Amino acid sequence: MDEATHLTARRQPLWTLLICAGAALIFSLPSLPPLFIYDHAAIAHGELWRLVTGNLVHLSPAHLGYDLAAFFIAGAIIEVRGYRLFPALCLSAATLIGVVLYFAEPAMYYYAGLSGVATAAVTYLCLHELTEKEAWRWLCAAVLAVVLAKVGFELAFGKSLLLAGAQGFVPAPLSHLAGATTALLLFVLERFPALGNQSGPVY
C-alpha cells in the first residue's frame, strides 16, 4: 500500500455520511418507510423510486445498526482513498438490487436494507486494494473472501449467517449478489484499458 500518498489525502466521506444520515432519518420517522420501502406491487404501479430507496429502509434497530456500520466503514475508506466513482457505485448497485429482486423474486413483496449496497462497497474497496502492499492487501483479500463466501452460503442455503429470522424478514441473498456483481463490473470497467482508469485513487 502506498501509504504516504493514499492516506494523507484529506477527503471527507460526504456521500457515505449522507447515505447513512438518509437511512437513519427514514428509520427514525415512522411515516417515511411506507413511502420508500421496496414494495413489489407499488413498483408495478409505477412507483419506480422504491427500487432504489428500498435500500435505505430498515426493519429493526439491529438491522439498521449492522448495515450502517458495514456501509460506513467501507464507504468512508473508499471516499478517503479518493475513489471518485463511489456515488455511481452506490446508485448503480441500489438500482440493480431493486431490479434483480423485482424480476427474480416476485414472491418477495417487501425488501429493505442497505447491506446489498454495503456488499458492493466492500467488494469494490477490496478489489481495488488487492494490488496494494502486504498486510493491507491480505486483510482486504480476507474480507473479500469472507464476503464472497457469505454470499455463496446465502445463495446455497437460502439463509443468512445472521439471525435474520428473528428480525422479521427472510434474507435476500440476491441483493448481496447484485451488489457484489455491480462492484465487480465497475471495477472491470475502470481497469479496462480502453476506458482508462478514471476513478482510481488520487496520488
Add this chain to the structure above:
Amino acid sequence: MERTNGSLLAAFLTALLIAALTGAVGCATGTTKHATSAVDYLYPDTKDPLAEPGIPLLKLPLRIGIAFVPAGSESSGRGGRYGGELMPFPGGDLSLTEKRKQDLMQEVANYFKKYSFVKEIEIIPSAYLKPRGSFTNLDQIRTMYGVDVIALLSYDQVQFTDQGTLSLTYWTVVGAYVIPGQKNDTHTMLDAVIYDIKSRKMLFRAPGTSHIQGSATPVNLSEQLRADSDKGFTGAAKEMIINLDDQLTLFKEKVKERPAEYHFVRTPGYTGGGSFDPISLMLLMGLGGYFLWMKRRI
C-alpha cells in the same frame, strides 16, 4: 252503400292506428328490477342457527377470490310493471351477462392487484357458485381455487321508464321512431363484501351506486335500457372501487386498534431484508481499525 263501406273502412283504419299507437306507447312505461343478495346466498335458511364467526387468521400475502353472488330464485329478474301488471320489458333479460360480470370482476381484481398484501386473485365464474350455496359452497371454492378470502359482489338495479311530453309526437307514427319521448332512470347499486372463508368473518364491505338518466324512442327503448344498464354498472363499479379504498383504510385501522380480533401470519419470503452478519462486520471493523492505525502512523 258505398258511403257506408267508406265509413267502415275509415273507422277500421282509425281503430287500427289507435291500437298500434297505444301499443307503442304502452310498451314504453314500466319498471324492472334485477338484484342478487349476499345475505340470501350466505344465509339462505334463517331457521338454521347462524354460525358464529371465528377469529380470522389471514396469511399474508392473501389469495383472494372474486365472484358474483348467484341469483336466488326470488331475487333476480323480478320483472317490470306494464299497465299495473308485473312483467318484464320486451327485449329480454336486462341483468348482467357472464361476460359483463367477468369484466366487472376484472376491474375489482385490478384494484386489488396494486396491494402488496395480495398474492393472487382468482376470478370465479358464476357457474361455480350455487344459488343459496352458503359457506358450504364457499368452502368448495376455497378448496378448488386455494383462496382464503373472497370478495362477493352483488347488485341491485332498478330501471324506470316514463313518457315525456315529447311522447305526444307518437301520434304521428313517425314520431315513435325518431322522437325520444321516453324518459329512463336507471338506479344501480353494486356491493362488495369481503369474507374470510374459513372463519366466516366479514372483513369489510363497500358499496357503489350510480344513477343514469336517459331518453329513447319506443322503438329503441330496450336497446337504450341495456346501454343505460351497462353504464349504471360501470359507474357503480367505479364508485365501489373508490369506497373499497376507504373501507380498506378503515379496516387497517380497525386491525391495529383490535389486534385480538384479527390474526395475521406472514408467509416466508413475504418480506426480504439484506443484513450484514457479525463475522463479516467484525472483519470489516478490523479493516477499518487497521486503516485508521496506518493513517495515524503517517
